[in-house]
Amino acid sequence: MLDIRIEKVSSYKEKPADESKLKFAKVQTDYMFLMNYTEGEGWHDARIVPYGPFTLDPSCTVFHYGQEVFEGLKAYRSADNKIQLFRPDCNAKRMNDSAERLCIPAIPEEDFIQAVKALVEIEKDWVPHIDGASLYIRPFSFACDVGLGLHTALNHLFCIIVSPSGAYYPEGINPVRIYVEDEYVRAAPGLTGYTKCGGNYGASAKAAEKAEKLGFTQVLWLDGVERKYVEEVGSMNLFFKIDGKIYTAACDGTVLPGVTRRSCIELLKDWGYEVIEGKLAIDDVMKAGHDGTLEEVFGTGTAAVVSPVKELDWKGDKVFICNGEIGPLTQKLYDNLTGIQWGKLPDTKGWMDFVCNG
Ligand SMILES: *Cc1c(COP(=O)(O)O)cnc(C)c1O
Numbered sequence: 001m002l003d004i005r006i007e008k009v010s011s012y013k014e015k016p017a018d019e020s021k022l023k024f025a026k027v028q029t030d031y032m033f034l035m036n037y038t039e040g041e042g043w044h045d046a047r048i049v050p051y052g053p054f055t056l057d058p059s060c061t062v063f064h065y066g067q068e069v070f071e072g073l074k075a076y077r078s079a080d081n082k083i084q085l086f087r088p089d090c091n092a093k094r095m096n097d098s099a100e101r102l103c104i105p106a107i108p109e110e111d112f113i114q115a116v117k118a119l120v121e122i123e124k125d126w127v128p129h130i131d132g133a134s135l136y137i138r139p140f141s142f143a144c145d146v147g148l149g150l151h152t153a154l155n156h157l158f159c160i161i162v163s164p165s166g167a168y169y170p171e172g173i174n175p176v177r178i179y180v181e182d183e184y185v186r187a188a189p190g191l192t193g194y195t196k197c198g199g200n201y202g203a204s205a206k207a208a209e210k211a212e213k214l215g216f217t218q219v220l221w222l223d224g225v226e227r228k229y230v231e232e233v234g235s236m237n238l239f240f241k242i243d244g245k246i247y248t249a250a251c252d253g254t255v256l257p258g259v260t261r262r263s264c265i266e267l268l269k270d271w272g273y274e275v276i277e278g279k280l281a282i283d284d285v286m287k288a289g290h291d292g293t294l295e296e297v298f299g300t301g302t303a304a305v306v307s308p309v310k311e312l313d314w315k316g317d318k319v320f321i322c323n324g325e326i327g328p329l330t331q332k333l334y335d336n337l338t339g340i341q342w343g344k345l346p347d348t349k350g351w352m353d354f355v356c357n358g
Helices: 061-065 088-101 109-122 198-202 205-213 259-270 282-291 328-341
Strands: 031-038 042-050 068-070 073-077 082-086 134-143 155-165 176-180 218-222 230-233 236-242 245-248 275-277 294-301 305-314 317-320 352-357
Touching: 031 109, 042 109, 061 134, 068 088, 068 198, 082 109, 082 328, 088 109, 088 134, 088 259, 109 134, 109 155, 109 352, 205 218, 236 259, 236 282, 245 259, 259 275, 259 294, 259 305, 259 328, 282 294, 282 305, 282 317, 294 328, 305 328
Parallel strands: 176 218, 176 305, 245 275
Antiparallel strands: 031 042, 031 155, 068 134, 073 082, 073 134, 082 352, 134 155, 218 230, 230 236, 236 245, 236 294, 294 305, 305 317
């Protein structure tokens, strides 16, 4: 149990006047959570303080060696005005799995959840009221020793910021075009693919920029060894429905184990689908696309929930999926997940975690 000190702001920022115009995590709120780690003392000085810049020494570890991990989850306002989180225990655990790989000290899962809830509660008026919008929560930890020597860092900072964010699809769900990357790789066995560490995204920027210039929304990464098997897209896990069966890459080190991915698999199995977590060759995906058995493709992630894919381009070969429309199973997953998250469907899975009344 953390003993969280609260330092009040002297005046509150203005809330967004029109929630329907909210973008993704652009707005800063009144408060942030901070906690320090010092070797010998452990995590200490948990506090909620006015949101603002913090001062770091220019030789601070994270600037030079990228020793940082983060998480992403959301707080939702339900129809009966309760503020709730979606499976925060999964994020708490994954944060520690990432931290372990980056040699950043773990935070007890219950402390992580307590910190998130304390910040969300004090910021509850920032949780949007309109359908589809939510309060995005970004916890992150990084090494902050002073000095450029490469050694095990003895000092770390854990921070949580939150930001009201709009519906991902203000004009309804828009199927996306995806570029299958054949030059760069995102992950390889033994590396950090399964973690949410900042470096993974820095290393992906080049491919994302290339795809964007070519008019694609995201990059589909192939495995880093054979460049043959589909893994995931920029910030989403990817699912393929081929001839009635559902395929997605296994989480065995190179793929980020998404909370949305896991939740979709549970729902799909409940509905009687066969879900195969394993190797799927891009060759076979393209073949299925051409012979008409590639029924649906969709990405899953906290930000967009479920994102339908309408086109895949691999080395100049193109397949088009579902006539550019959202597939019926993709729609059903979207409706069920968002229904549970915004409290419009019963939470039969026990996925929602109550924070406070709105
Ligand atoms: C965050 C992320 C996902 C999705 O994870 P969720 O827990 O569902 O939000 C998938 N792939 C990558 C690379 C990610 O960073």
